[in-house]
Amino acid sequence: MAGLTSVILSLGSNIGERTTYLQEATLQLSTIGEITEISQTYESPPIGFKADTNFLNLCIAMKTSLSPQDLLSQIHEVESRMGRIRSSTGYISRTIDIDIIFFGNHIIRSKNLQVPHPNFRDRKFVLLPLMDLTNSPVDPVTHLTIEQLLNNCIDKTPTSVYEFVIRSHD
Numbered sequence: 312m313a314g315l316t317s318v319i320l321s322l323g324s325n326i327g328e329r330t331t332y333l334q335e336a337t338l339q340l341s342t343i344g345e346i347t348e349i350s351q352t353y354e355s356p357p358i359g360f361k362a363d364t365n366f367l368n369l370c371i372a373m374k375t376s377l378s379p380q381d382l383l384s385q386i387h388e389v390e391s392r393m394g395r396i397r398s399s400t401g402y403i404s405r406t407i408d409i410d411i412i413f414f415g416n417h418i419i420r421s422k423n424l425q426v427p428h429p430n431f432r433d434r435k436f437v438l439l440p441l442m443d444l445t446n447s448p449v450d451p452v453t454h455l456t457i458e459q460l461l462n463n464c465i466d467k468t469p470t471s472v473y474e475f476v477i478r479s480h481d
Contacts, residue, residue, distance in 0.1 A: 318411065322368065322407065322408070323368040325405065327406060345373060348444050349372075368436040393407045394407075410431075442457050
């Protein structure tokens with residue numbers, strides 16, 4: 312994949328200083344690609360497990376020269392440096408969670424990477440921040456816009472804007 316590819320990542324945190332984790336993850340991600348846009352931050356309860364603290368989520372649009380697998384590897388390194396613990400038994404609270412939602416308009420189905428992210432269509436905490444991005448993509452699988460996906464979304468979890476803005480790293 313020569314050249315730069317437009318990528319959209321979803322970031323979430325529900326442990327400790329959530330805003331600090333989002334800020335630090337954004338800073339670290341800026342070293343592996345050019346961040347072109349950052350959505351508003353949204354707060355919502357966890358889905359699929361119980362936790363004492365809600366998640367803060369946002370989306371980042373960036374351009375990268377990395378391959379999808381190399382990007383995933385770099386993301387896992389960022390998560391690991393930030394104290395992310397992975398569970399083999401299901402969802403748990405986490406300092407930072409970074410998912411590749413889109414990698415250009417590519418459809419990737421490998422053992423360790425599925426793009427577009429397989430669950431993003433059913434998660435308001437991803438769709439709402441995606442709507443904030445200027446160049447909100449069309450889902451390459453369903454060919455629906457983010458607005459159409461949001462209108463069809465089965466997730467009724469209360470999700471609201473959280474007054475926090477990521478500082479630019481320019």
